[in-house]
Amino acid sequence: MSGAAALDAAWPVPDEAPDAAWIAAARAWLASTAARDAATFDAGGPGVDVRPLLARRASAVDDVVRSAWARTLGQGGDGGEVPALFAVGGYGRGELYPQSDVDLLVLLDEAAQPDAAPEIARFVTLLWDAGLPVGHAVRSTAQCRGSAAGNITVLTAMLEARALAAVPSASERLLDAIDESEVWPPAAFFAAKRQELRERHARFGDTADNLEPNLKEGPGGLRDLQTLRWMALRVLHTGDLDSLTTLGQLGNDEHATLQRQQDVLARLRYGLHLVAARREERLRFDHQKALAARLGYVDTPGALAVEQMMQAFYRSAGLVQRVGERLLQRFEEQLEGEATPEPLDGDFCLRRGYLAAVSSDWPRDASDVFALFAAWAAYPEGDAQGAIRGLHSHTARALAEFLERMPAYGNATTEARAAFMALLRGRQPVQTLTRMARLGILGRWIPAFANVSGRMQFDLFHVYTVDQHTLAVLANIAAFARGGDERFSLAQDVWPRLRKPELLLLAALFHDIAKGRGGDHSQLGAVDARAFGQAMALPVGDVATVEWLVAQHLLMSMTAQKQDIADPEVIHAFAQKVGDRERLELLYLLTCADIAGTSPKLWNAWKDRLLADLYTSTRLALRRGLEHPLEADERAGETRATAARLLCEAGVDDAAIDATLARMPAIGFQRGRPDQIAWQAQALMGLGDRDTCVAVRALADARALEVFVHSPDRDGLFAAIVITLDRLGLTIAQARVLDGPAARVFDSFQVVPADARHPPAPQDVTQRLEAVLAGPLDALRPARRTQPRHLRHFRIAPQVGFDRLDSPPRTMLSLVCTDRPGLLADVALVLREQGLRVHDARVATFGERAEDVFQITRVDADGTDRPLDEPHQEALRTALLACFEGDCP
Structure with a gap:
């Protein structure tokens, strides 16, 4: 050597x-x-x-x-x-x-x-x-x-x-x-290796933009480069990049791109082996910060060192995939020969099913580029008869070489801007935006999008890079248009009512475009959206709508998850912020698409129901008129009447209906839904001589469960229920604890299975809760679990806050801390050990961040519920902070 x-x-x-x-x-x-x-x-x-x-x-x-x-x-x-x-x-x-x-x-x-x-x-x-x-x-x-x-x-x-x-x-x-x-032989080897590559990519979800990417085996990783080399060795009898350039298989720019990205990937893998001190190909959270420091990255106001390093990887992997797809086509042509062009309308043709520009000097300007995407959108993609297999490698290379000359929208011609908006209003607009993003066009047209391309956020809430999350949101919107997606109960019904669907697409495109700049990304993104809309010559009202959607894209989610949307005042305040039905429909669809596009695990049936309820209640409020807010008593009366009608339709006689509803707490009619009240009433009718009733029903195709517990009130009841549900593998999304007549509680819980593959059956939940509540509650303890590996790298400074509520007099306990399995069960145990009663609970989890709110009281010697005074607050704070550090009672 x-x-x-x-x-x-x-x-x-x-x-x-x-x-x-x-x-x-x-x-x-x-x-x-x-x-x-x-x-x-x-x-x-x-x-x-x-x-x-x-x-x-x-x-x-x-x-x-x-x-x-x-x-x-x-x-x-x-x-x-x-x-x-x-x-x-x-x-x-x-x-x-x-x-x-x-x-x-x-x-x-x-x-x-x-x-x-x-x-x-x-x-x-x-x-x-x-x-x-x-x-x-x-x-x-x-x-x-x-x-x-x-x-x-x-x-x-x-x-x-x-x-x-x-x-x-x-x-x-x-x-x-x-x-x-x-x-x-070369053809068989090429076909087998290409299929092997496709299957390997599929194992990683066909994207390199995972939080813990595999540097070797993942899409765009080193194995992709090695596969191209092996193919070249068999097909062309050389695997050297210089030789491939000499043979005309690679352009000089493509050669330079592959070499640069190979160096980036090799550097990361080399450093990962040093940091891990063992053979490790997956860039896990355990090693990301250490590797970034070892490579010399430093935190900046706009991005952590680890985020800068990961962005370099994601961009390199994307370029490897982009150039690799062109090279695969050229190997195919080397084996099969050039195909006879099949003319299409305009300036394009098909070559062996790939879309190609006819002219050798294409593209001349941005309008030519958008014409390509318009022609592409006119045909389906895939292997079906008449489908386009993709973009021809020579045209893809010409497009890549044009990138440096592709103008940003602010410098483009009126014709180019009109052509872009025509794409949004035309066929397959989401597919078109996705293609433009992956080929680098979207980042050149909207420079702010280029800034978030490959940008990760070092947390567990966002499992994709910002650009990939944006594309996932757009894909969800495309699913609304197609209909039939069972994850969303109302979205496919709302979609046809949109006046201008392109406004939703623009809002989705800009909603996170200001991530990483510092400041409020919603407000900064709204400024970008307004500037874009004005440059595109959209009507003033449409520009205002898109700007508002971007600025308020978190409003509906935060309202649904952090406030009591059964409270008419909450609905009225939300409706005032929304203002009209068109904005409500756009915001509802954007919120659903955003949450579901953040993480495959984040969207669940409970959030679907929660947003659907907020949408329905707000739509009714807007129809009634904001000058006529619904009073709590009016809401309770309407709910009671509707529940009674549902019971009557189920064959229950009037006397039984009146008697049962009279046993239920009045506030329940203000907070609950009519179908929920009717279901709980039927459970109470079957109580007989028993003093405890447990009912469980599936919601949204069993993707969530609702649990109802009616029992004599006693200390530790809430903790016993929460601990039991936790042991059953159920995560509590919302809890409502209502005091009823004769010192009885009417507790309801919205729960989702922690492992969606193995949800417990409703009857199993019923039997386990009934068995637990039939015995003593003091000895019941939460299950002890090992903290998941990834949570060790995302520590959130715990916050414990107290606020006084006057009607009724209670203390609102607010918790912010690192989420972990069994957290709520441990908190419930602390509350039990402190002798406190829980009257309401709202649970929200955002990746590794748990934000929970409880309404609690202490019990005086005479049995009266009272807010916590300062000594009790400090004692509870000390116990909770110790629990968060693993020292639970």
Whole structure:
């Protein structure tokens, strides 16, 4: 090895040294070279070139491997009985990361393998004892051919075989064994590797924008680059980027792009191996901050160091995918030949199903670019008859080369702006925006979008980068338009009422576009949205609507999750902020799409019901007129009358209806829904001689449950219910504790399964609660759980707040802390241990952040409920803070 990969010192171990001395010396040699390379890496900062380090590591390992081979099996040679040694896989390529496996192939005739087995075992043992993670295979030429024919992964490893101890004839035999005339001809190899790539991408959700991406196997990772190299080796008999450029398969710009992004990915993987101190390919939260610091990133007011590092990865992975798709097409054309163009209307044609520009000087301006996307939107995409398979590689390259000349909307012509708005109003607008984003056009047209491309937020609430989240929100809006998405109960009914759907698309596009600038991203994004709308010459009212939606895109979610939407005053205040039905419909759809596009786990049936209820109540308030707010007594009367009608329709006689509803707390009619009141009343009618009633029903196709408990009030009741639900694997989204006549409680809980794959059946919940409430409550304790790994990296300073409520006199307890399994059960236990009563609870979780609100009282000696005084507040604060740190009672 020479040049940058050359080692600073010669291999220090004499061949005649005893094995123990050789092992100790080899370990010291590898450790010293690794330490030297790590120091070089650390001194290089964010732009360190790791290619020489990969080669130096391979060179150091070569010395150890060759020395061990010389001690055990000789120098290799000609003839079938003399074994030959080859490096394969990444080691064969001459690239070794600090913790990579060392893959070896011993080429030896099958008849000679038994006699050589003891020395081969000694050879491998020496390497393992020296600290090298060795993987090896012993095969004859025929066995190499057979293994390669039966397993394309074996062939792939041997494609990059490098002789370590072998004469030229041995290398020739190996090449003959895997020759394309013998196994895996180019077309079959290409098809198999392309399918392998697709399946690998699918395992990662077809996106590199995961919070803990796999640097090697994930989409746009190093394995993608290696796959392109393997394909080139088989199809073109060269895997070198320079050679591919010479052959016309890569443009100079594409060559430079792939090399830059490979350097970024290699740097991250090298550093990850150092930080993890073991073979690790997934960039976990455990290592992200340490790796960012090791690479020299520093926090700035607009972005944490770890966010800057991750943005560099996401952008690199996206570019690798983009250029890789073009190269795959060119390999396909190399194998199948150029297809005859099929003319389409306008300036475009199809080449083997790929959309291509006809003119060699396309595109000339932004209008040409938008015409391409309009032509693309006119056809379905996929493998169906008449579908477009994608963008032709030559046209995609021309588009990429035009990016530097693509104007931002503020500098564009009137025709280009009109063409963009036509795309939003045309066919498949969401698909079009997604294509524009992935090809880099959207970031050039709207520069603020480029700023959030690949931008992660180091928390558990946002599981995608900002741009990918935006595309997910747009995809949800497309689902509203198609209808039939069972996740949303009302969205597909609201969608047809929109006057101008493009206003919703623009609001979705801009709602998070100001993330990372500092300040309120909603207000900053609203300014951007207004400027864009004005530049697009939208009517003044439409500009105002989009601006308002962006500024208020969190309003509906916060109102639904943090306030009591059964309170008429809350509904009236929300309706006043919304103002009219059109804005309500747009905001409702945007809110649903935003929550569901933030994390696959964030949207659930309870949030669907909550937003649907808020939408319905607000729509009624707007229809009634904001000058006629609904009074609490009026709301209670309407709810009671509707519940009575539902019971009557169910066959219950009037006397039973009146008697049962009279037993229920009056405030329940103000807070509850008519169907909920009717269901609870029917449960009470079946109570008989029992004093405790538990009823459970499924909501929204069993994706959520409602639990109703009627029981004599006693200390610890709330904690017992919460602990039991937690042990059943149910997460409480909302709890309402109402005091009824005769010192009885009417408690209701909205719950969702912590594991949606294994929800408990309603009857199981009923039986478990009934059994628990039939016995003593004091001994019931929450389940002890290990904190999930990822939560250890997202610690939130706990906050405990108290506010006095006057009607009725209570204390409002507000908690903000790091969420974890069983948190609510532990809080309920603290409240029980403090002798406090819970009258209402609202639970909200945002990624790793829990925000819970309780209405509580202490009990005087005479049994009267009273707000907490300062000593009781401080005692509760101390107990809760201790609980948050793991010291629960």
